[in-house]
Amino acid sequence: MALKYIDRRGTDSAKWDALDSQFGDPDLLAMWVADMDFKEAPCITEALKKYIDTAAxxxxxxxxxxxxxxxxxxxxxxxxxxxxxxxxxxxxxxxxxxxxxxxxxxxxxxxxxxxxxxxxxxxxxxxxxxxxxxxxxxxxxxxxxxxxxxxxxxxxxxxxxxxxxxxxxxxxxxxxxxxxxxxxxxxxxxxxxxxxxxxxxxxxxxxxxxxxxxxxxxxxxxxxxxxxxxxxxxxxxxxxxxxxxxxxxxxxxxxxxxxxxxxxxxxxxxxxxxxxxxxxxGRAWLEEIKAQIYSNFEYVRDTFAKEIPDVTVADLQGTYLLWMNFEKYFKTQEEVKTFMQDKCGIAFDYGEWFGGDNFVPFVRMNLATTHELVDQAVQSIIREIKKL
Ligand SMILES: Cc1ncc(COP(=O)(O)O)c(C=O)c1O
CATH class of the missing domain: 3.40.640.10 (Type I PLP-dependent aspartate aminotransferase-like (Major domain))
Known part of the structure; x- marks a missing residue:
């Protein structure tokens, strides 16, 4: 079974289609809201189709x-x-x-x-x-x-x-x-x-x-x-x-x-x-998505460690959400926002949302997506950090 990526723009997805209202920019790479850019397990699609065909x-x-x-x-x-x-x-x-x-x-x-x-x-x-x-x-x-x-x-x-x-x-x-x-x-x-x-x-x-x-x-x-x-x-x-x-x-x-x-x-x-x-x-599908998430995590962790070691990440013991630390570079919410949105073109959940000032230099990345999109985010962060 292969995971099926869905380009969710234009499907009224909160993660992709509410970027303008939430971040003021509809073209950002959406790495926030905790849901996945993948079609559900085939057993779910089948059950829903059967229900549509047979029930009132x-x-x-x-x-x-x-x-x-x-x-x-x-x-x-x-x-x-x-x-x-x-x-x-x-x-x-x-x-x-x-x-x-x-x-x-x-x-x-x-x-x-x-x-x-x-x-x-x-x-x-x-x-x-x-x-x-x-x-x-x-x-x-x-x-x-x-x-x-x-x-x-x-x-x-x-x-x-x-x-x-x-x-x-x-x-x-x-x-x-x-x-x-x-x-x-x-x-x-x-x-x-x-x-x-x-x-x-x-x-x-x-x-x-x-x-x-x-x-x-x-x-x-x-x-x-x-x-x-x-x-x-x-x-x-x-x-x-x-x-x-x-x-x-x-x-x-x-x-x-x-x-x-x-x-x-x-x-x-x-x-x-x-x-x-x-x-x-759905268990087999879940195992596949977990493998995808964990390899995305390892990629981000290892690439940052090699290229921009002052950006650190938490270990992914659980969840599919990666907590990233930019304290060596940013002090204010404005600096974080300018960097992430205006320079890197990415929508993350901002650390400040999770409890206020103490968490300003952090962002949360959603790893439940393709390697390509994760790589796009990683490469733009590396490129922009190296310019600082
Ligand atoms: C800890 C936690 N609780 C609840 C939710 C969402 O709950 P629901 O969509 O069922 O309201 C999330 C979504 O990210 C979550 O991370």
Missing amino acids: FGYYSPGKGYFDAFIEWEKKYHGYDVKREWICFAPGIVPAFNWVLLWATKPDDAVILLTPVYYPMINAAKWNDRTLIQCDLVRNGMDYTIDFEKFEKDIAENDVKLFIMSSPHNPIGRVWTPEELRRLMEICRKHNVLVISDEIHQDFVFGDNKHYPTATLGDYDDFCITMTAASKTFNLAGLQNSMVIIPNEELRERYLEYQRRIHTYEGNAFGFVAVEAAYKG
Whole structure:
């Protein structure tokens, strides 16, 4: 099976066709938004075609096949024994963590994040008038670790109610170890902090790293909600279908009650059909895209090390997002923007988005594309850095 590249310009793709509104330049090379420039696995296309040919597009109710496919995937690849009744629906993980934040906390309550982190988590706290507590990860070169003492102190001093975690961690590519996850969870237990473990990147883990669902590492069911999806794994984000796993009955009832109030518990038929097909038949395709991503990563890492060693990158333990450090060259957001957009012609996610001033000299590159496009980005960065 060969991965099929799609030139997505002109397909109303957010990554390629919203460049003008987001960056003010429609002609940039799009290396931002975390989706892929590849057609979905053939088993998904077939299932969708079959549905189009045989079904009427009335209201949809997901059947046993959908839940079984997900349950089997979690068990087989992640060792998580999920019960059918724990699985709740969400049209996306971003709406889901916003909903939980809304019913589990009150205005001004404190929400803690390990920064830099996926910026919709920051916005969830800010836009809903919660107090955002940023506990910066500790950086040593481009290796990141957690300052557990600071994490606990921040929680205790600010009476934190909710911790939203990215595992694996977007944007720095860390796959948290069981020891790290357990320490975080024990601190949260001690201080009565509800945890959302966002595991949407669970299927992108490389080398000797292994993803452990947080919920499997201890008796955390009373204060841990896991969120995951096939959307990142199989490039289905536009179909809006995600899983929220809530083993605790009381928490689950609060989630469902909130959904009833806003009447958003039914998803799009195509999302369910695609996700079921993906979990049932998409593994070989996933292995191919993972190989593509990792070889893109090695190429960027090795080429920068040889040509422009002062630009450093984080190790890609997990995710398909590469965190790159330009601190030897740039101090301000304006300098980064001028260089990336005006000189190199590339749209990256800017470091500042992931937590503010501390992350200005960083950018995040999306590696889920062709070698040719990655090379184009790498060569323009090298060319322009050498001119500085
Ligand atoms: C950590 C993380 N959570 C959630 C999402 C997106 O979630 P959704 O599209 O399901 O709202 C992303 C997308 O990049 C992500 O990186």
